[in-house]
Amino acid sequence: MAQAVAGPEIERLIQLLARLPGLGPRSARRAALHLIARREQLLGPLGEAMRVANERLLVCASCGNVDTSDPCTICRDAARDPSILVVVEGVPDLWALERSGAVKARYHVLGGILSALDGVRPEHLAVDAFVKRSSEPGVAEVILALSATVDGQTTAHYLTDLVRHLPVRVTRLAHGVPVGGELDYLDEGTLSAAIRQRTAF
Ligand code: ZN
Helix, strand or coil, rough: CCCCCCCCHHHHHHHCCCCCCCCHHHHHHHHHHHHHHHHHHHHHHHHHHHHHHHCCCCCCCCCCCCCCCCCCCHCCCCHHHHEEEEEEEEHHHHHHHHHHHCCEEEEEECCCCCECCCCEHHCCCCHHHHHHHHHHCCCEEEEEECCCCCCHHHHHHHHHHHHCCCCCEEEEEECCCCCCHHHCCCCCCHHHHHHHCCCCC
16 A cells, blocks of 8 residues: 555545545545645635535435425426426436436436346335326426436336326437437447437438
8 A cells, every 4th residue: 555645634535535436546636636735715615615515415305306405496496397307317317417408397316227137126216206296287298318228228118107097298318329429430229229210301
C-alpha cells in the first residue's frame, strides 16, 4: 500500500471521493487537491451544499423521484401534461429524460427492473403504485422508458399486461440508430430493430 502523504482527515476525503462514479484513487487525489486549493470558493460551499442536501433529502411519495420536497418539483409542476405517465427504472433515467427536454409529463420510478438472475420480483418494485397511477382519471398514455435489455423488455411486457384492461395507450421507446451514429458501427440487433421500426420520411 502506498504511504499516506497527508493526515487522516485528508486521506478520508480522498477515500470518499474515490468512491464516486468515474473517479479512481488517482483522480480522487487530484480532486481533493483541487478542492483544497480552492478552499473558499469550493471546499467550504461544497461541504455546506452536501450537508443541506443530506438534511433535506426526500423520496417523492407520488413518483419516487429524489428531491428536497414531497411532492417533488416535477409532481408540483402544473405545466406538465397530466395525461402522460413516463415509467423509468430509476431516478438517473428520470433525470436523463428531463435533461433531454423531450417530454413534459409526469413520471413513475419503478425502483429497478425485474431480474430472474438478481432475484428482483414484482413485489420489490413500485408495481402496485404503477397500476394505481395508470388507473387515475385523465391518464391516457403510459410510456415505458425502460432499457433495451432482456430484463428491461421483460419488465415492459409484464407492466403492459397489468394495465391491458385500462383505457390507456401503452408505448415504449423506439430502438434503433443513435443520433450521430454510423450504421457500420452498429450491432445486428440494433440495425434490425431500426429497420423494423422505420418511420415515414
Ligand atoms: Zn414526484
